[in-house]
Amino acid sequence: MRIIIFGPPGAGKGTQARLLEERRGLTQISTGDIIRTAMKRETPIGKEAKAYVEQGELVPDTVVRKLAEQAIADEAYDDFVLDGYPRTIQQAEWLTEFLTEHDTPLHAVVSLQVPDEVIVDRLSKRRIHKETGDTYHLDLDPPPDDVDPSLIVQRPDDQPATIRNRLSVYREQTAPLEAYYQERDVYYAVDGVGDIEAIYTRITTTLDDIPTAAGA
Numbered sequence: 001m002r003i004i005i006f007g008p009p010g011a012g013k014g015t016q017a018r019l020l021e022e023r024r025g026l027t028q029i030s031t032g033d034i035i036r037t038a039m040k041r042e043t044p045i046g047k048e049a050k051a052y053v054e055q056g057e058l059v060p061d062t063v064v065r066k067l068a069e070q071a072i073a074d075e076a077y078d079d080f081v082l083d084g085y086p087r088t089i090q091q092a093e094w095l096t097e098f099l100t101e102h103d104t105p106l107h108a109v110v111s112l113q114v115p116d117e118v119i120v121d122r123l124s125k126r127r128i129h130k131e132t133g134d135t136y137h138l139d140l141d142p143p144p145d146d147v148d149p150s151l152i153v154q155r156p157d158d159q160p161a162t163i164r165n166r167l168s169v170y171r172e173q174t175a176p177l178e179a180y181y182q183e184r185d186v187y188y189a190v191d192g193v194g195d196i197e198a199i200y201t202r203i204t205t206t207l208d209d210i211p212t213a214a215g216a
């Protein structure tokens with residue numbers, strides 16, 4: 001199956017994409033994670049992306065496109081969940097063209113609906129494991145006791161001013177994709193408030209109702 005998990009920063013895209021990977025065998029393709037790894041390794045792409053990410057701006061389309069193209073090709077164009085890509089109309093148009101060329105169109109764009117106040121709470125209390133990338137929430141999903149606390153850090157773009165900018169970038173540049181995918185009949189809105197398992201069940205119930213060719 002080929003899907004996008006869509007939503008504003010902090011909507012739970014990464015959390016749910018990881019569950020879909022573990023339980024449904026779909027590979028999570030997170031352009032944010034790929035970019036953060038490149039930043040950590042100080043590769044040319046990482047160095048180029050750093051200033052954009054830390055200010056909560058989008059990394060230029062041409063840079064991210066190469067990352068998405070490679071990651072999708074690595075999965076042989078199937079069984080993936082895109083997390084954080086596409087984020088502009090230009091990226092969405094490129095993706096449609098790219099998948100059409102390979103005869104592997106999207107089955108669904110699952111859009112997590114989460115109000116701003118929930119997002120700000122989730123992002124300001126998010127912590128990540130420096131080495132594994134595991135994501136926690138200080139109140140609702142805290143790091144287990146056996147994890148070394150010095151490895152638990154905050155993402156640099158989870159500072160309040162940057163969170164506000166990411167939300168405004170989302171509204172201006174990314175939210176228009178909802179209409180883009182509605183027009184293409186692949187858009188499914190899912191309530192993204194509640195506990196993680198309940199949301200996962202809503203997503204999989206939605207996916208199970210979608211007709212896919214030959215069990216794709």
Ligand code: AP5
Binds near residue numbers: 196
């Ligand atoms: P990216 O890493 O994609 O960040 P984002 O879209 O801002 O989304 P987040 O990762 O912050 O949130 P999420 O929806 O994954 O939520 P999560 O599951 O972690 O992108 C980062 C940056 O990279 C961008 O700003 C940009 O600069 C660049 N970039 C990436 N892709 C790009 C592209 N295509 N084009 C251009 N630039 C690009 O959950 C959040 C928190 O909530 C966690 O603490 C989690 O534990 C908690 N949580 C999750 N679900 C629940 C729940 N149900 N109840 C309670 N807590 C929950």
Ligand code: MG
Binds near residue numbers: 013015030032084
């Ligand atoms: Mg994420």
